[in-house]
Structure formats: structure tokens, C-alpha cells
Amino acid sequence: MKKTIKNLKNKYLIFKCRLMVALLAGILGGLRAAAAGNGLSGINEATSMVTSYFDPGTKLIYAIGAVVGLIGGIKVYSKWSSGDPDTSKTAASWFGACIFLIVAATILRSFFL
Template identity: 75%
Template sequence: MRKRILLAFLGASAAVAASAQGQGLAGINEATSLMTSYFDPATKLCYAIGAVLGLVGGIKTYSKFSSGDPDTSKTAASWFFACIFLIVAATILRSFFL
């Protein structure tokens, strides 16, 4: 009698555990699909921010060059590498998570 009760309890426990794992897996898959749907707009946003920063940096560098500032090359390099970093960071994050 005890063995039957124990076997019934273990069977019910296994069924509940299997059901809970299936629901958890569905939740994880749904969260993954939601996160991957945000990567395309986020990547395009990073590219747009990089383009705007590039234009602002170009204007700033041109104004320094026109005024005869000696550190024009430093300003140009910092803005150039900031834009490159934004583009590369967006591309690398996309390749890691998709």
C-alpha cells in the first residue's frame, strides 16, 4: 500500500515538474523573441546618433580649422573615433545577441 502511494506521489511530482519546465521554456522563448525584436530599432538608432555626432563633429572641426586653432587634429580625431566606436559597438552587440 505504501509503495503504491509513494509511486503515485512520485508520478504526480514528475508530471508537475515537466509541466512547469514546459511553461518556463515558453516564457524564456517569448522573452528572447521580444529582446531580439528590439535590436533592429536600437541598431538603427545608434547609427543615426553616430551620423548626427559625425555632422556636429565635422562642423566643430571646420570652425576650429577656420579660426586657426592649433588643436584641430585632436578634435577631428576624437569625433571621428567616437563615431567609429558607436558604429562598431552597435554592430558587435548585434552580432553577439542575434
């Protein structure tokens, strides 16, 4: 009699463990399915957020290019006024930096949008 009660308790514990594992697997599967749907909406939201930053970003790069151009113009003018022989080299480097900033902003905008 004691052996049958012990066997019944063991079978009940085994059944209980299997039931818990099955419920846990079902819950985790449901969470995974729910997370997959949210992942897609998250990617779409991130894409729209990144593309919304391009307009202010390109304007910021244009502003930086304008400031670099002004500073370069002042530097070239001061070298030209003092009679420095490599004024044309300085002018070309600053002009190239400004052109690079403007072209880089335009290319990045057209590449990503």
C-alpha cells in the same frame, strides 16, 4: 464510552489534517509542474522579443553616430576656421567616437544574433 468517542474524534482530526496536507502538497506540485512549462515558453518569448529589438536598436545607434558625426564636423570646422592649433586632435576624437558607435553596433548585433 467517553474515552472511545474522544479517541475517535482525535483520530478523525488527525486523518483530516493529513488529508489536507496531502491535498495541499498535490496542488503545489501540480502548480510547480504547470509553472515549469510556462517558464520555458516565457524564456522563448523573451528571447524572441529581445532579438526583435536589435534591428531598431542598431538603426538608433547608427542615427546617434550620424548626429555625433555632424556635430563633430561642425565643431572641427569652427576650430579650423578660427585657426585653433589642436584642430586635428578634435577631428581625430570625434572621428573615433563615430567609428566606435558604428563598430559597437555591428559587433553587438553579430554577437547576439
